[in-house]
Amino acid sequence: MTDAVVVGAGVIGLTTAVCLAEAGLDVAIWAERGPLQSTSAAASGLWVPGYTSDRELRWSLVGLTEFTALLDDDHTGVRLARGLGVTDLFDAPQEFHDHLPELELVDQAELRGRFPLGWWSTVPLIDMPRYLAYLSRRFHEAGGRLVQRHVDDLSACLEAAPLVVNCTGVGAKHLADDDEVFPVRGQHVVVRNPGIDHWYMEGVESPFWTGFFPHGNKVLLAGVSQHHNWNLLPDPADAASILERCAAAEPRLRDAEVLGHRVGLRAARNKARLEVEHRPAGRIVHCYGHSGFGVSQSWGSAREIESLCTGVQEAVSP
Template identity: 40%
Template structure:
């Protein structure tokens, strides 16, 4: 099927950060874009995200780093207008989740973390090894960096405005068939997140449950994260304009969206070991989000049964914000290839 060489009618499925950034990239390139989403942006998993720009629970590493670096630079530019965009540049510390005083595995001792994200660490401007005085007691190594920290509810509102300004639209509509969506579009872009499990269907998509607690800020200005990729419990403290986001959990295949009081108490206790003033902070809200995980992100093109090309862009796990703009660039490149003719299709 040949596709016209002008701007195309594109249906983007999903109104979270992945769907909105993909839609913006396409609309600003001259395409006629509709975002179709069952939930308003504030009701998506993206709205629950802590908003730190840092790769977490995402594969494949090499592509994830490329996407993350691109998003880092976009978000850093947006951070020049924090009240408008919700993005700010904030300094913080990243350490391993294991506290060496508890007899656990020792923290990394090299100048760069001992994982496959080394290219990310090399790309972050100003990243350096933390000094002993900058590390929490019991942690042998960590890293200091100034990175984008995004107020996600505000950022999602900004993205929707930016899409509208580019001529796109957002429609509240539940999509139960990609093929059906393709009947009124030249291209479908599938950013359905966890919904892809049933919509594609793709049984490799599964939830990684994350619970967090939002408290009043007792004066914390820096972010702090202690997390290992495979740990079910993490510790993070993210100061946002609306309070401090305390986390968290990463429970594989847990579907409940109801906060667990015992888990919330444990989260506050872990965070208070790093910042004792958090122990008495007034709780504002409890939240639970389901990260849309997959063994690897699916960002590829295939032909739907009705003949319409579909660009899949889902399975970003806990790094949707971090890779959003990089993935949007790839979606745009795929659609440009399709516009020029029948581009390569693959899974």
């Protein structure tokens, strides 16, 4: 009998499945869409430390350690990249800034009054399609199986395994009957890289923000954060706005060749959920709601689930 069924093949589900399989469990992933069709495949891949709770910051720091360990393998899609972060959410460094490698605060004069805070740092930047392919290989090498199927009731999963891990992202709104979950739509424009090697990201209150993330011969341009928007199709107006804003931030992008578009729905929640639900047929571990920190926190939440499911510890409180 299968030891565990992980529902969902995005970066949260796939990383969790890798951890459980490498811990010796017989693991199957059940997902309607494969990793390369998930929201995770559309992500920028920038490691950003979560700051909404101590638990999420802790998960992010585990991620920093895990991603750093993957730097020497060219097949992972993980590299270190220096870049500039700016924000209007706060005007002084926060706790998470203490954990940013090679942090260098930007002088106010350089920000020209546009943002109250800016900083340079060198952090992992992950090419998500390559990385998800790497995780998939690692999962299969550990004996895991990916089963393409639609799941509309977690009870059906418990018929196949005594342990179910619900990593369905925004799908948990219906599958876990969780009214706190809502989608945050993101869109990227993919362009040919005109020679950019640093990343740039704005943290702002507005649903429209500017960012660019170089991955070899392509750059992902951002972005939008549209709450409660379920549209998975590229929006031409959003694309045009993204191109214009990114060109204003980095003139070399103005005439860059457009290669494609990526759209994904981040699973947002007041705080990420990692919680064990006990049922007569077994246990369901719910793990979703990481918002825009899914990639960054994927290893931390997965390692916590590994500890839970192998009997090492109970859930760590938020």
